[in-house]
Amino acid sequence: MRAKTEIRRQAILDAAAEVFQETGFERATMAAICERLGYSKATLYNYFASKEELFSAVVFEATEAEFQSTLEALDASFTDITLALEKFGRGLLTLLYSPQVQAMRRLIVSEASRSELGQKCYELGPVRNEAATAVFLQQAMDAGHLRQADAHIAALHLRGLLEAEWLDRFLFQTLGPVADAQINDTVQRAVAAFLAAYGPMPQ
Template sequence: MRAKSETRRQAILEAAAEVFQETGFERTTMSAICDHLGYSKATLYNYFASKEELFSAVVFDATEAEFQASLEALDATVEDMTEALEKFGRGLLTLLYSPQVQAMRRLIVAEAGRSELGKKCYELGPVRNEAVVSAYLQQAMDADKLRPADARIAALHLRGLLEAEWLDRFLFQTLEPLSAEEMNATVERAIAAFMAAYGPVHG
């Protein structure tokens, strides 16, 4: 029974994500999501009490993949920091610039200023990721793999460098799909700049 319930919940999230992306948060109705699914309103409300709650769940479903990918990519067993950060960068950009996550990020940006949704989305995504990356960088600083610095600011700089070449094109929706070669080159340049700023100071 639990497996069936989880399958139905996932189907609702996937359908809701499609409808939200097509029509935006404000114009989306629970009725429209029901029509898209073929479920009754009673079934939908049994899982989610409101459109806001459903939207938050959709965002969490999308950002959870990013969060888990960050955890997996930050490999403390890799001794070489350039190698470790390049591994993280490739994983992060592959996810952020996938079509599904791009669509969800644009939807979040479009709706963020209209209600408390912006704060919720920020806490679900960037805040959690920043905490994980900051902790990882602090560990590296403590091990003399990076120079001592404010780990939170370093985490923000790392994210900024990784997205610097593509963020404007993403925001203005002029970004073509990235090839593996383009992404690898972007990551190498970003990590080289980061290590130039935060690499360990010897002697």
Template sequence: MRTKSETRRQAILQAAAEVFRETGFERSSMSDIRERVGYSKPTLYSYFASKEELFSAVVFEATELEFQATLQALDPDQSDITQALESFGQRLLALLYSPQVQALRRMVASQARPSELGRTCYEMGPVRSEAAIAAFLQQAMDRGQLRQTDARIAALQLKGLLEAEWIEPFLFNALNEPKPRQVRDTVARAVAVFMAAYGP
């Protein structure tokens, strides 16, 4: 029974991904997705309660492998802390400012009040990345590659520096998908500032 349920869930996610890609989030509807997948309305809603929930599931499904690869770039065996942070930063910005993740972040930010979708996205993204960054930075501090301080605060400040040049254009819908050269240059500047503050 579980296999059948997962098969149906994956079919819904695939149909939704196709509809969102073809018509965009705003113009898509649950009816469009239901027609594409061929399931009844009760079946569709038994898996996903809303278009927003379904969209977030599609984005998470599409980006989870890249998210894991981004966290794996925080290699504790890397002897050059600057290089390790730059490698991570490039992957993180490329993920955060990909069209899919930009769309999800804007959708969550547009909610008028706190929502389950917002909490889920926060826990799946920022909370997980913050914990991984803090753990990596603490290891670097213990090895003497960074000065000792609160690793969680340092992780938040690193993320803030990485996004500093892009966050406002993003919030005002004035940011296109960044080019690889832009990503590299932004990350190099952010890590230089971070190391000036936290270097041993």
């Protein structure tokens, strides 16, 4: 029974993601999602109490697996800070600029000012990312791989540098598919700039 419940919940999330991406959050309706699934409204509301709750679940579903994979790149046992940061950067940019996550981010941005969705999605993604990155950077600082600084500010600077080359094009929807080679080149430049600011002080 539990397996059947999970299969049905996943079907709801998949259908909802399609509807949200096709129509936007504002115009999407629970009725339209039910119609696509062939489920009754009672069944849908048994899993999700509101459209907002369903949207938050769709966002979480779209990002969680890759987000966890990205966090695994923050390995405290590293011996080369450059390679560690580049591994993290590749994971983060591959996640953020995948077509699926780009579509979700645009939906979130378009709805952020009209409801609490912006805050909820911000907490699901950037807040968790910043906290985990700050812990990793503090460990690197304590080990002498980086100079001592505010780790949370450093985490924001790292993310800003990683996204600097693409963020405006993403926001204005002029960014096409991003190739692995582009990600590698961007990450190398961003990490070099980060280390120029936060690398260990000369002895």
